């Protein structure tokens with residue numbers, strides 16, 4: 001289910017200054033969510049498949065080449081081994097819902113990803129999916145001075161324009177954490193707004209808050225609100241490069257901010273945990289958290305993504321175990 005894109009709103013400092021997060025309650029809820037995930041058998045397999053479709057399949061390597069970006073694109077288009085998928089009752093064809101949500105690469109590799117996707121007809125599939133609002137996207141994960149956000153605004157805007165020109169249709173920007181730590185909400189709002197303008201009307205913006213570097217959960221909630229007020233389509237926990245990345249307490253606080261924004265403004269903003277989400281167990285805890293706090297509307301790639309380089313492999317292994325009753329040998333899956 002898709003809602004109208006978030007256009008943002010005026011910066012509301014009164015709203016931001018009223019934020020007060022209950023740390024103990026957040027940690028208790030996170031503990032419960034992490035331990036009460038009792039999904040079994042076909043229900044677990046179905047949720048794992050759901051997780052696959054919500055992945056922004058990412059490569060972050062300094063030695064990325066055209067060839068490993070191409071492999072990533074193929075894996076994104078057919079994320080589960082075909083025989084395994086068939087045993088689960090699905091097959092790959094133009095209608096198949098089983099693909100990752102997006103491919104995420106550095107700006108300099110966007111052209112490689114777009115070329116592979118086009119050459120192999122994946123964008124034709126995208127057109128069909130688009131009619132059903134299920135879009136297979138190429139994202140540029142690392143624009144705007146990734147991962148620190150400490151380069152001049154002009155060069156961050158140039159990076160965005162470069163990636164859009166090369167065919168990226170989602171941009172993951174990183175915020176300048178110092179603006180949060182000094183409570184400079186006006187400057188943060190303006191920066192995100194101009195970055196959204198640089199994306200243009202058709203390219204979605206995901207704002208990476210780098211929650212592990214924001215100091216307090218109050219700051220996480222406030223930065224979430226400011227990013228949404230500035231028009232972000234998604235708010236995202238982390239770059240994967242902070243000492244602490246996607247944790248359930250951060251996710252709970254961001255989900256609560258998204259819920260409040262939706263109640264007040266009427267727009268649904270997406271959530272993207274990223275960094276260190278590696279196992280099926282992690283993924284299921286996040287999906288349950290989303291269902292509990294935001295409801296089923298958010299359980300789809302239009303409103304929920306995992307930013308992950310290594311999660312897919314574990315999801316596929318879990319499906320293999322479900323189908324065959326045994327653990328796969330390491331050589332059976334070529335790339336996670």
Ligand SMILES: O=C[C@H](O)COP(=O)(O)O
Pocket residue numbers: 058060141238239240241274275276277307308309310311
């Ligand atoms: O957004 C994606 C993250 O940077 C990936 O982090 P990860 O390599 O820990 O999965």
